[in-house]
Amino acid sequence: MIYITRKFHFSASHRLYKEGFSDEENFKKYGMCSNPNGHGHNYILEVTVGGEVDPETAFVLNLKELKDIVQTSLISKVDHKNLNLDVDFMKGIIPSTENIVIQIWNIIKPLIDNGQRKLHSIKLQETENNYVEYKG
Amino acid sequence: MIYITRKFHFSASHRLYKEGFSDEENFKKYGMCSNPNGHGHNYILEVTVGGEVDPETAFVLNLKELKDIVQTSLISKVDHKNLNLDVDFMKGIIPSTENIVIQIWNIIKPLIDNGQRKLHSIKLQETENNYVEYKG
Amino acid sequence: MIYITRKFHFSASHRLYKEGFSDEENFKKYGMCSNPNGHGHNYILEVTVGGEVDPETAFVLNLKELKDIVQTSLISKVDHKNLNLDVDFMKGIIPSTENIVIQIWNIIKPLIDNGQRKLHSIKLQETENNYVEYKG
Amino acid sequence: MIYITRKFHFSASHRLYKEGFSDEENFKKYGMCSNPNGHGHNYILEVTVGGEVDPETAFVLNLKELKDIVQTSLISKVDHKNLNLDVDFMKGIIPSTENIVIQIWNIIKPLIDNGQRKLHSIKLQETENNYVEYKG
Amino acid sequence: MIYITRKFHFSASHRLYKEGFSDEENFKKYGMCSNPNGHGHNYILEVTVGGEVDPETAFVLNLKELKDIVQTSLISKVDHKNLNLDVDFMKGIIPSTENIVIQIWNIIKPLIDNGQRKLHSIKLQETENNYVEYKG
Amino acid sequence: MIYITRKFHFSASHRLYKEGFSDEENFKKYGMCSNPNGHGHNYILEVTVGGEVDPETAFVLNLKELKDIVQTSLISKVDHKNLNLDVDFMKGIIPSTENIVIQIWNIIKPLIDNGQRKLHSIKLQETENNYVEYKG
Numbered sequence: 001m002i003y004i005t006r007k008f009h010f011s012a013s014h015r016l017y018k019e020g021f022s023d024e025e026n027f028k029k030y031g032m033c034s035n036p037n038g039h040g041h042n043y044i045l046e047v048t049v050g051g052e053v054d055p056e057t058a059f060v061l062n063l064k065e066l067k068d069i070v071q072t073s074l075i076s077k078v079d080h081k082n083l084n085l086d087v088d089f090m091k092g093i094i095p096s097t098e099n100i101v102i103q104i105w106n107i108i109k110p111l112i113d114n115g116q117r118k119l120h121s122i123k124l125q126e127t128e129n130n131y132v133e134y135k136g
Numbered sequence: 137m138i139y140i141t142r143k144f145h146f147s148a149s150h151r152l153y154k155e156g157f158s159d160e161e162n163f164k165k166y167g168m169c170s171n172p173n174g175h176g177h178n179y180i181l182e183v184t185v186g187g188e189v190d191p192e193t194a195f196v197l198n199l200k201e202l203k204d205i206v207q208t209s210l211i212s213k214v215d216h217k218n219l220n221l222d223v224d225f226m227k228g229i230i231p232s233t234e235n236i237v238i239q240i241w242n243i244i245k246p247l248i249d250n251g252q253r254k255l256h257s258i259k260l261q262e263t264e265n266n267y268v269e270y271k272g
Numbered sequence: 273m274i275y276i277t278r279k280f281h282f283s284a285s286h287r288l289y290k291e292g293f294s295d296e297e298n299f300k301k302y303g304m305c306s307n308p309n310g311h312g313h314n315y316i317l318e319v320t321v322g323g324e325v326d327p328e329t330a331f332v333l334n335l336k337e338l339k340d341i342v343q344t345s346l347i348s349k350v351d352h353k354n355l356n357l358d359v360d361f362m363k364g365i366i367p368s369t370e371n372i373v374i375q376i377w378n379i380i381k382p383l384i385d386n387g388q389r390k391l392h393s394i395k396l397q398e399t400e401n402n403y404v405e406y407k408g
Numbered sequence: 409m410i411y412i413t414r415k416f417h418f419s420a421s422h423r424l425y426k427e428g429f430s431d432e433e434n435f436k437k438y439g440m441c442s443n444p445n446g447h448g449h450n451y452i453l454e455v456t457v458g459g460e461v462d463p464e465t466a467f468v469l470n471l472k473e474l475k476d477i478v479q480t481s482l483i484s485k486v487d488h489k490n491l492n493l494d495v496d497f498m499k500g501i502i503p504s505t506e507n508i509v510i511q512i513w514n515i516i517k518p519l520i521d522n523g524q525r526k527l528h529s530i531k532l533q534e535t536e537n538n539y540v541e542y543k544g
Numbered sequence: 545m546i547y548i549t550r551k552f553h554f555s556a557s558h559r560l561y562k563e564g565f566s567d568e569e570n571f572k573k574y575g576m577c578s579n580p581n582g583h584g585h586n587y588i589l590e591v592t593v594g595g596e597v598d599p600e601t602a603f604v605l606n607l608k609e610l611k612d613i614v615q616t617s618l619i620s621k622v623d624h625k626n627l628n629l630d631v632d633f634m635k636g637i638i639p640s641t642e643n644i645v646i647q648i649w650n651i652i653k654p655l656i657d658n659g660q661r662k663l664h665s666i667k668l669q670e671t672e673n674n675y676v677e678y679k680g
Numbered sequence: 681m682i683y684i685t686r687k688f689h690f691s692a693s694h695r696l697y698k699e700g701f702s703d704e705e706n707f708k709k710y711g712m713c714s715n716p717n718g719h720g721h722n723y724i725l726e727v728t729v730g731g732e733v734d735p736e737t738a739f740v741l742n743l744k745e746l747k748d749i750v751q752t753s754l755i756s757k758v759d760h761k762n763l764n765l766d767v768d769f770m771k772g773i774i775p776s777t778e779n780i781v782i783q784i785w786n787i788i789k790p791l792i793d794n795g796q797r798k799l800h801s802i803k804l805q806e807t808e809n810n811y812v813e814y815k816g
Contacts, residue, residue, distance in 0.1 A: 001543075002506055002509065002510070002540060002541070002542045003540065003541040003542070004505070004506065004538070004539075004540045005538060005539050005540070005541070006537060006538045007536070007537045007538065009263070009264065011175050011176060011177050011263060012175050012176060013149035013173070013174045013175050013176035013218075014176075016330070018328075029329060031336060032215065032216035033216060035216050035217060035218070035222065037149070037217070037218035037220075037221040037222050038149045038174060038176070038218050039147050039148050039149050039176055039215075039216040039217055039218065040147060040148060040149035040150075040174070040175055040176005040177055041147050041176055041177065041178050042177050042178045042263050042264065048541075053504075053506045053507065053510070056426075057437060057502075057504075058424070058501075058502035058504035058506060058507050059504055059506060060506055060540075063538055064439060079168065079175075080168035080169060080171050080175040081171060081173070081175055082149075082171070082173035082174050082175065084173075085173040086171065086173050093330075094329075094330035096325075096329075096330035096331055097276070098274055098276065098325045098330060098331060098332055099325065099330050101274065102274070102325070127145070127147060127178050128145065128178065128279070129278060129279045130276070130277060130278045130279065130335055131276075131277050132274060132275065132276045132277070132332075133274070133275040133277070133320075134274045134275070135273075137815075138778055138781065138782070138812060138813070138814045139812065139813040139814070140777070140778065140810070140811075140812045140813075141810060141811050141812070141813070142809060142810045143808070143809045143810065152602070154600075165601060167608060184813075189776075189778045189779065189782070192698075193709060193774075193776075194696070194773075194774035194776035194778060194779050195776055195778060196778055196812075199810055200711060229602075230601075230602035232597075232601075232602035232603055233548070234546055234548065234597045234602060234603060234604055235597065235602050237546065238546070238597070264551070265550060265551045266548070266549060266550045266551065266607055267548075267549050268546060268547065268548045268549070268604075269546070269547040269549070269592075270546045270547070271545075281807070281808065283719050283720060283721050283807060284719050284720060285693035285717070285718045285719050285720035285762075286720075288466070290464075301465060303472060304759065304760035305760060307760050307761060307762070307766065309693070309761070309762035309764075309765040309766050310693045310718060310720070310762050311691050311692050311693050311720055311759075311760040311761055311762065312691060312692060312693035312694075312718070312719055312720005312721055313691050313720055313721065313722050314721050314722045314807050314808065351712065351719075352712035352713060352715050352719040353715055353717070353719055354693075354715070354717035354718050354719065356717075357717040358715065358717050365466075366465075366466035368461075368465075368466035368467055369412070370410055370412065370461045370466060370467060370468055371461065371466050373410065374410070374461070399689070399691060399722050400415070400689065400722065401414060401415045402412070402413060402414045402415065402471055403412075403413050404410060404411065404412045404413070404468075405410070405411040405413070405456075406410045406411070407409075417671070417672065419583050419584060419585050419671060420583050420584060421557035421581070421582045421583050421584035421626075422584075440623065440624035441624060443624050443625060443626070443630065445557070445625070445626035445628075445629040445630050446557045446582060446584070446626050447555050447556050447557050447584055447623075447624040447625055447626065448555060448556060448557035448558075448582070448583055448584005448585055449555050449584055449585065449586050450585050450586045450671050450672065487576065487583075488576035488577060488579050488583040489579060489581070489583055490557075490579070490581035490582050490583065492581075493581040494579065494581050535553070535555060535586050536553065536586065560738070562736075573737060575744060637738075638737075638738035640733075640737075640738035640739055641684070642682055642684065642733045642738060642739060642740055643733065643738050645682065646682070646733070672687070673686060673687045674684070674685060674686045674687065674743055675684075675685050676682060676683065676684045676685070676740075677682070677683040677685070677728075678682045678683070679681075
């Protein structure tokens, strides 16, 4: 097994809050992250795929194919968007980095996996100081 | 003259649009940056002050003093905020990186300048791929 | 399981040497790192915690809680300090990156672990070119 | 077990193509990467070694020893070279990042492994946006 | 005047040598950089434009326009290419970072400058450790 | 005029304090930076030289020459050293980033300047968040 990773960037806004809670309760739970008018980040996404090297191509998978899959299924839906209001797969879900990563995993995994390769991990950096990683 | 720079970070959301224009006209001018529900960035701000080295302290200015000035007058007002809706000094101003930088210059300059030192430049990075610099 | 990481910074000095060895023997073993008057680094620490996402908060743990734990129990004790002389938990221990990482693990683990989450790894970067990782 | 990593840099050129295929067929498979006159990268290599901390030295292994091993056996052979034409261990092998990583693993592993430590992983970054990792 | 910068990336190979000199003479002058089969880099280009903020758009210039200009006139000609053999504007010119920067300036300047804005500087990073800047 | 920059790294310890002042007075002036046993940093130094491109070499100056000058006259004296105790040119001088930069300028300038090139600036980064620049 060998692991290949490609990095993607998207800029999005979000607000952390729980529906049914008052602004005060949300502020207590989420601090500044629950500011009612939102805030935003330059997210950095790393998609890692594991597999054997295909002797025909010398690749686990072609990075152009990986780029096209992630661009179409994910980046086009979140880049320059509001994660609470504009993104279908985040409807009704609190947009914490943890929840975003799990949704990205669920979207990308069936598009990557086949007999020769598998999605291995999704890593999402929210700021220079924090990131989340998920391996299913 | 010697120049000292301190870096600051803030995460904010914004929307580029001109009041009085339709969403279509704004999209034509600003592309994805005019998404009605906004998007966001991890901004990186560099504040550069020029002056002589004070022989008493060996500093142009104490970085703690610079940090306190910028934190109080600026970062506390923009971090985890929506630049269109939450920030008093951006009211009625399109939040392009250029306009934000000019406002930051205007706010910080009178708090820095004295007989021995002067604000030299403000640099603001919006994404890993673009930044704006202003020297008054 | 999902993994969340927060990055911390501290600046410290140290000297690598074995007590009872001469300066020459220490220089042979540690090279420039055994300079008698010490030298220093900007250390970058990554603390990774694994757990399930709490449906109440959408977090594995609140990053503010993680920041407070690491700041109080560790960063306040090592930042702007001499690791050989000023730090209680390094007394009598050669301050190699390996030994620092093991001590950090031992300090932080009981403060993180509970039924829902566990310290997963400690990574410490000494210079841009080297780092050590420990998972217990 | 504790893991220590050292980073190395080398600048090299390469061309991705399969012998026996026409330029058109290669372009279809490899896109711009099959440009007949080649192109190049600043590669960043991370070599990670796992082991126990030696109580004599407080190290898993001395970074100077690791640097000498990798410099002599690898960097001196690939830095400022053409990976297709100048490098003995890449003869007849398509210089994809995957294939380079496997060759590096095979070269370095016998020089690192002994009773107390083992090569754990080789990570090779080709551009800011992609890297490959191999653990044997 | 306010200055806006956009960063671009390209991967290219080159060889430093003076025509009419022997390989030995070139090696003496250029060291490893004159390896006959070439080597390569991930170049990072920063294009900085100065001007007044257009009150209609709040921009010095639209970054999309800048991206299109540089992509079409420059990046498409050098990315994944051999600077000695594939690039028309480098024919007969030693591809040192200095010479590349001057050629980039000459190509881009007439495409940027108008009554309201001017190309201010071209900065080209060849490796993590060196870069060249030119302001005409 | 064209400007070429090379980056250097050194790791050193220091203590900010004014002789004749008590520890309390120094703490008031310098905060944690006056910790009696010192602390340290990974300093990043950028040396920028301006000149015309020599048509013989296509360089302003050969980076190998620049590296040798700075390595011999500076890096060998400060790397893995204590700036207060081990460095001749810092004797009796408070090792603030400002003062270090001015000393570096004074040491390197006569070794660089000749009829065709001149030292243009010295930039020294102390931590990820602050740096000082000096142009004489």
